Amino acid sequence: MTENEDILVSVRNGVGILMLNRPKALNSLTEGMVAGIAKALADWENDDSIHTVLLTGSGERGLCAGGDVVAIYHSAKAGGADARRFWYDEYLLNAYIGRYPKPYVALMDGIVMGGGVGVAAHGSIRVVTDTTKMAMPEVGIGFIPDVGGTYLLSRAPGGLGLHAALTGAPFSGADAIAMGFADHYVPHDRLADFTETLIADGVQAALATYTVEPPASALVEQQDWIDKCYAGDTVADIIAALRGHDAGTAAAEAANLIASRSPVSLAVTLEAVRQAAKLDTLEATLVQEYRTSCAALKSHDLVEGIRAQLVDKDRNPQWSPASISAVTQADVDAYFVPADPELTFQEESK
Numbered sequence: 569m570t571e572n573e574d575i576l577v578s579v580r581n582g583v584g585i586l587m588l589n590r591p592k593a594l595n596s597l598t599e600g601m602v603a604g605i606a607k608a609l610a611d612w613e614n615d616d617s618i619h620t621v622l623l624t625g626s627g628e629r630g631l632c633a634g635g636d637v638v639a640i641y642h643s644a645k646a647g648g649a650d651a652r653r654f655w656y657d658e659y660l661l662n663a664y665i666g667r668y669p670k671p672y673v674a675l676m677d678g679i680v681m682g683g684g685v686g687v688a689a690h691g692s693i694r695v696v697t698d699t700t701k702m703a704m705p706e707v708g709i710g711f712i713p714d715v716g717g718t719y720l721l722s723r724a725p726g727g728l729g730l731h732a733a734l735t736g737a738p739f740s741g742a743d744a745i746a747m748g749f750a751d752h753y754v755p756h757d758r759l760a761d762f763t764e765t766l767i768a769d770g771v772q773a774a775l776a777t778y779t780v781e782p783p784a785s786a787l788v789e790q791q792d793w794i795d796k797c798y799a800g801d802t803v804a805d806i807i808a809a810l811r812g813h814d815a816g817t818a819a820a821e822a823a824n825l826i827a828s829r830s831p832v833s834l835a836v837t838l839e840a841v842r843q844a845a846k847l848d849t850l851e852a853t854l855v856q857e858y859r860t861s862c863a864a865l866k867s868h869d870l871v872e873g874i875r876a877q878l879v880d881k882d883r884n885p886q887w888s889p890a891s892i893s894a895v896t897q898a899d900v901d902a903y904f905v906p907a908d909p910e911l912t913f914q915e916e917s918k
Contacts (some may be wrong), residue, residue, distance in 0.1 A: 573589060574588075574589055574590050574598055574600055574601050574604070575587065575588055575589055575600075575601045575604040575605060576589045576626075577604065577608045579617075579618065580767045581767050581768065582617060582618055582619045582620065583618070583619070583620045583621070583622050583766065583767050584608060584612045584618045584620070584621045584622070585621075585622045585624070586605055586608060586621065586622065586623045586624070587624050587625065587626055588601065588623075588624070588625040588626065588631065588632055588687075589625075589626045590626075591625075591626045591627025591628075591629070592627075593633070593636070594627070594629055594630055594632065594633035594679060595625040595626065595627065595630070595631060595632040595633065595684070596632065596633050596634055596635060596636045596637075596683070597632060597634070597635045597636060597658065597683045597684075597687070598636050598639070599650075599653070599654045599657065602654070602657050602658050602661050603657065605661060605687065606657070606660070606661045606664065609621065609661075609664060609665070609668060612670070613668070613669060613670070618670070619670065619671070619770075620670060620671045620672075620673060620766070620770070620771055621668070621670060621671065621672045621673065621691075622673045622675070622763070622766065622767075623672070623673065623674045623675065623687060623688060623691065624675045624677075624763070625675075625677075625678075628678070629678050629679055630677065630678025630679030630680060630684070630699075630701065631674070631675065631676055631677060631678060631679070631680045631684050631688060632679075632680060632681070632683060632684025632687065632688070633679050633681050633682070633684060634681045634682025634683040634684055634705075635654070635658065635682060635683035635715075637709060637711075637874050637878060638874065638878055638879065639651075639654075640654070640865075640870070640874065641870075641871060641874040641875065641878070641879060643865075644865050644870060644871050645871060648862075648865040648866070651861075651865055652862055652865065652907075655714070655858060655861050655862070656858065656911060658683065658686065658715065659686075659714070659715065659716075659854040659857065659858055659911055660911075660913065661686075661687065662686045662687070662690055662715050662716045662850070662854060663690075663716070663850055663851050663854055663913060665686075665687060665690045665691055666690035666716065666850045668691070668692070671692055671693055671771050672691035672692050672693065673691065673692075673693040673694075673695065673766065673771060674687070674688035674689070674691040674693070674694050674695065675695050675759060675763070676688050676689070676694060676695060676696045676697075676700055676702065676741070676744070676750060677695075677696075677697045677699055677700060677756060677759055678697075678699050678700065678701065679701050680700060680701070680702045680703075681701075681702065681703045681704070681705055681738075682703075682704060682705065682706060682714075682715065682717075683715050685702065685704060685715060685716075685717055685720070685749065686714070686715025686716055686717070687715075689716075689720060689744075689749045689750065690716055690850065693751060693752065693771060693775075694744075694749070694750040694751045694752070695750065695751070695752045695753075695754050695759075695762070695779075696740075696741030696742075696744050696745060696750040696752070696753055696754075696782075697741055697753070697754055697755060697756040697759060698741060698755055698756050698783075699741075699756045700740060700741030700744060700750075701738045701739075701740070702738060702739055702740075702741070702743075702744050702749060702750075703732070703736060703737065703738040703739065704717045704721065704732060704733055704736065705736035705737075705738075706736065706833065706837070707733070707734065707736045707826075707829040707830055707833040707834055707837055708736045708828075708829055708830075708873065708877065709830075709870065709873035709874050709877055709878075710830040710832075710833050710864065710867065710868075710869025710870040710871075710872060710873030710874070710885070710887070711830075711833060711861070711864050711870055711873065712833055712836050712837050712840055712857070712860040712861065712864055712903070713733050713837060713840070713841070713857075714857040714858075714860070714861050715854075715857070716850050716853060716854055716857070717733075717857075718733075718837075718840050718841050718843075718844035718853055718856070718857060719844055719847070719850050719853035719854075720747070720748055720749055721733045721747075721841050721844070722841045722842070722844035722845035722853075723748055723845070724747040724748055724749075725746070725747070725748075725788070725791065726791050726794065726795040726798075727791070727794045727795045727796075727797070727798030727799065728743075728746070728747050728787050728788070728791060728794060729747065729841060730798040730806075730838065730841055731787070731794050731798055731822065732747070732787075733837050733838075733841050734798075734803065734806065734826050734829070734834055734837060734838065735822050735825045735826055735829075736825070736829060737822075737825060739786075739787060740785070740786065741753055741782065742782040742783045742784065742785045742786070743785045743786060743787045743788070745782050745785070746785035746787065746788045747785075747787070752775060752779045753779060753780055753781070753782035754778045754779055754780070755778075755780060758778050761777075761778060762774050762777075762778040765777055765778065790818060793813050793818075793819055796809065796813070797809040797810045797813055797819060797822075802835075802838070802892075803826070803831075803834045803835055803838055803892050803895075804892050804893060806826070806838075807823050807826055807827060807892070810822050810823035810826070811823045827892075830869040830873055830885070830887050831887055831889050831890070831891055831892045831894065831895050832867065832869055832887070832888075832889060832895050832899055832900070833864070833869060833873075834892065834895075835892070835895045835899070835900050836860055836864075836900050836903045839900055839903075839904070840856065840857070840860055840903075840904075843856060843904075844856065851913050854911060855910065855911050855912075856904070858907050858910070858911035859903065859904055859905065859906060859907045859910075860903045860904065862907045863902060863903040863904075863905070864903070868887075868888045869885070869887055869888065872885050872886060872887065872888070873885050873887075
């Protein structure tokens with residue numbers, strides 16, 4: 569067991585169990601939790617008595633709502649050192665999970681957003697349920713999708729990844745499987761049985777017994793108009809296409825949602841997802857994300873977005889630049905300059 573109560577580390581019958589344990593904060597990740605997960609994984613990697621890792625979350629609401637963004641807010645106002653250190657360690661962990669040599673089973677039940685996606689969706693066995701509510705909602709707080717999110721978003725079919733990234737809207741477990749964020753669908757009310765079978769009889773027995781065919785993906789059913797509307801060169805083009813489309817209310821709702829987000833975050837996110845599609849590895853994408861995250865830390869919109877959503881909670885962010893048309897190419901380019909220091913993975917490859 570670990571001394572850090574925000575994450576409970578245990579072993580049962582050869583299964584290393586990681587339980588995120590901040591239920592009142594919807595298991596939002598802290599620096600200590602990231603360190604705790606990384607240490608447990610390193611300990612178990614070469615321990616022959618551990619054959620499988622299982623990630624889960626305490627409480628009824630979900631696996632993890634993301635990183636502790638209020639801590640990011642306070643760090644940004646104090647110069648950003650703590651936030652940069654947190655992201656550095658978090659992204660190393662995301663990459664480590666992505667190449668972990670043992671089965672890494674993530675139970676993505678309930679809310680799984682931002683940093684929660686990072687510790688779950690790079691695992692080798694990703695389970696969603698009928699209560700899964702997944703999202704990369706960063707543009708709503710003046711931030712850019714990170715934790716390897718742009719790697720996954722850029723590889724989703726057609727325009728589905730850009731739709732998720734630019735609206736920040738949640739999507740279902742069925743959508744998550746269709747988009748490449750998950751693999752298996754287990755009914756929520758069978759998840760406890762799935763877990764016990766996994767611990768007693770192994771991963772394959774649990775999957776064989778409890779996985780079911782996911783329902784149809786609502787996003788895939790709308791992919792025709794999504795692909796057309798998100799093909800535009802700029803965020804303004806995409807909004808215009810959505811507003812001009814006769815797909816009923818769904819396209820108009822997406823346009824309205826995008827228009828409420830941070831203009832500079834939207835422009836950077838569009839560029840980041842398109843650049844991520846050209847990057848070969850999760851690691852390379854995380855290096856790019858570390859650059860955009862460090863740049864966001866110095867921006868007006870990240871502090872303002874967190875203030876409006878989670879500190880003052882007035883839900884009325886005053887973005888700067890205030891409109892899509894006011895964002896320049898120079899504004900976007902500034903998010904992709906090398907970080908100091910850059911994120912590197914040398915220490916993870918020894």
